[in-house]
Amino acid sequence: MFVFVCAGCGAELTTPLSQVSLPVHARQKYGNGAQLPVLMGSGTFAVDPDPWGGPWRMWGENDPGEAGARGIYAPVYALSDSTPGASVIAPGDIRGTRLIPEKRGGACCGLDGADGPNMACAACDLPVATRVDDCSLWQAVRLSSDAVHRVPVDGFPAAALSWAELAEKGEKTPLFEPIATWGGRLGSNHYWSWSPQWEAAAGHALAHLLAASQGQPVQVPGGLIADVFQRALDALLPAGTPTRRAVLAGPGRPAPDASVDILLVPVHPQTGQTWTPAGPAASAYPVPLPLGVWLWLVSPQPYLPFPASGRIPHDVLRDDPLPLLPNSLFRADWGTFQHTLVRLPAVRSPWLRTILENLSQGTPADLF
Numbered sequence: 343m344f345v346f347v348c349a350g351c352g353a354e355l356t357t358p359l360s361q362v363s364l365p366v367h368a369r370q371k372y373g374n375g376a377q378l379p380v381l382m383g384s385g386t387f388a389v390d391p392d393p394w395g396g397p398w399r400m401w402g403e404n405d406p407g408e409a410g411a412r413g414i415y416a417p418v419y420a421l422s423d424s425t426p427g428a429s430v431i432a433p434g435d436i437r438g439t440r441l442i443p444e445k446r447g448g449a450c451c452g453l454d455g456a457d458g459p460n461m462a463c464a465a466c467d468l469p470v471a472t473r474v475d476d477c478s479l480w481q482a483v484r485l486s487s488d489a490v491h492r493v494p495v496d497g498f499p500a501a502a503l504s505w506a507e508l509a510e511k512g513e514k515t516p517l518f519e520p521i522a523t524w525g526g527r528l529g530s531n532h533y534w535s536w537s538p539q540w541e542a543a544a545g546h547a548l549a550h551l552l553a554a555s556q557g558q559p560v561q562v563p564g565g566l567i568a569d570v571f572q573r574a575l576d577a578l579l580p581a582g583t584p585t586r587r588a589v590l591a592g593p594g595r596p597a598p599d600a601s602v603d604i605l606l607v608p609v610h611p612q613t614g615q616t617w618t619p620a621g622p623a624a625s626a627y628p629v630p631l632p633l634g635v636w637l638w639l640v641s642p643q644p645y646l647p648f649p650a651s652g653r654i655p656h657d658v659l660r661d662d663p664l665p666l667l668p669n670s671l672f673r674a675d676w677g678t679f680q681h682t683l684v685r686l687p688a689v690r691s692p693w694l695r696t697i698l699e700n701l702s703q704g705t706p707a708d709l710f
Contacts, residue, residue: 515634
């Protein structure tokens with residue numbers, strides 16, 4: 343367990359926190375005017391290894407080789423020059439700070455962090471963090487790595503669960519959810535949509551699937567997995583008989599055989615480690631999925647309720663109106679896809695660089 347303290351005066355700035363993996367949707371910008379919830383669970387923090395926010399430099403302003411040294415292998419619009427390694431926490435876990443009013447940024451409904459750190463230590467006024475809660479952004483506080491220190495404290499840290507425990511007790515991420523909107527003249531509202539977390543997870547995984555394809559057609563399992571990935575894979579990769587096969591693998595699943603080329607596997611939510619198989623499939627390319635998404639793919643929930651006799655159990659849907667399903671095909675999140683793909687060394691391959699360049703010139707609305 344740790345608390346974060348001000349580097350200027352040593353004042354405590356957070357409650358005791360335990361470290362977990364950074365969610366894959368941490369940098370997602372979703373929709374227009376959507377009111378997204380808090381990114382991090384209470385009592386946890388995650389370290390973002392990449393810089394975030396301004397100041398920015400356009401791609402052409404960078405020295406040759408600098409982007410590669412930062413782990414970026416394809417052109418992006420601009421590179422952040424902020425300090426990397428921010429610790430991301432839930433807004434409710436911050437203590438001893440005040441907002442800096444003049445650092446509101448260009449937000450329309452909240453704070454977006456565009457002007458840099460917008461929270462100062464209440465004791466010494468050192469800018470220490472950036473609060474983000476604008477529409478279409480996940481709510482979080484980002485503690486600047488050069489303005490705070492992490493101090494161990496007594497406590498009972500949560501031991502990392504085993505893969506077997508996660509498979510049995512892990513929480514699934516629903517495929518659909520109501521999206522709240524900021525109040526306007528008619529007040530607040532909501533609509534049912536594909537889960538933003540699913541769209542970000544799909545963008546992250548799709549980048550890995552393309553890298554794993556080696557430029558050849560890929561076949562994923564039918565059903566929900568095909569609904570999420572197959573349409574994009576067919577559109578971006580050459581047509582023809584699939585020569586590379588992907589399967590769902592992980593704890594409690596049948597061991598994949600040696601003929602499998604790609605594995606869709608879970609990521610440990612506490613350690614960030616990707617599940618790896620033993621045996622003949624150990625050399626297959628692992629495509630990471632957030633645990634909650636992976637669990638839903640392993641055991642999808644039915645879309646419709648079923649009738650029950652007698653008293654209705656607590657886990658059976660009542661006869662309330664069913665939520666409306668999305669009125670569009672599933673689309674991966676473009677920003678997460680691009681952020682992931684440019685950081686994979688495989689993007690230096692001419693065929694994959696061409697795919698990225700074509701998408702960057704005009705993102706297909708039916709894929710992203």
